[in-house]
Amino acid sequence: NGKYYMYFPLKDQNDIFRIGVAISDKPEGPFIPEEHPMKGSYSMDPAIWHDEDGEYYMYFGGLWGGQLQRYRNNKALECAVLPEGDEQALCAKIARLSKDMLSFDEEPKDVVILDENGKPLTAGDTERRFFEASWMHRHNGKYYFSYSTGDTHRICYAIGDNPYGPFTYQGVILTPVVGWTTHHSIVEFKGKWYLFHHDSVPSGGKTWLRSMKVVELEYNPDGTIKTIEGTASK
16 A cells, blocks of 8 residues: 555563554655554564465564463463473464554464474474564465574474465574574565574674674575574584
């Protein structure tokens, strides 16, 4: 509709994460925020996907400080509960957006990541399970859900046949970098694919002082992504 929408995490008066939306006539802003957070929103790290069917979807969620462990079935718990060991890992969330882009058009659903045996990843599988920083892109008809593993400092990905999944785990896109998080995005430009991410090399490892990095992302003939070595291994 000629408008630009920016989605962002915010904390309400009770220190609870919600997701807000601000609107502008130009990509550089200024953006004017809506008066209230999106109804039914929680946690953090919103990422928007515009599918070929014309619909817009939001992926969101993050563990620990992202507060995802405070919810089950989109309802707040009295006490946070983090699964452990062989229990199923907490999932990122997906919800189709309303036509005006200001609200969810459905209840958020789990973004389930399966292992090589078709079983959901477990909470103890910290090298592969979702932690935060959802992203979606499409390549050769397949949907690539990528994310950070948080405390194990990887960007991993899983492939599915539609925006909702389920998605089957495929591997590591980026090995650990210098710094804590590895939030990212993946875009195509002039026929090539690029991974944008950040690290803390210029600040000497100060995790709150991050720099933007970009590197070309390459696919193998079978559609899997070639692993990129992060700065922590250099």
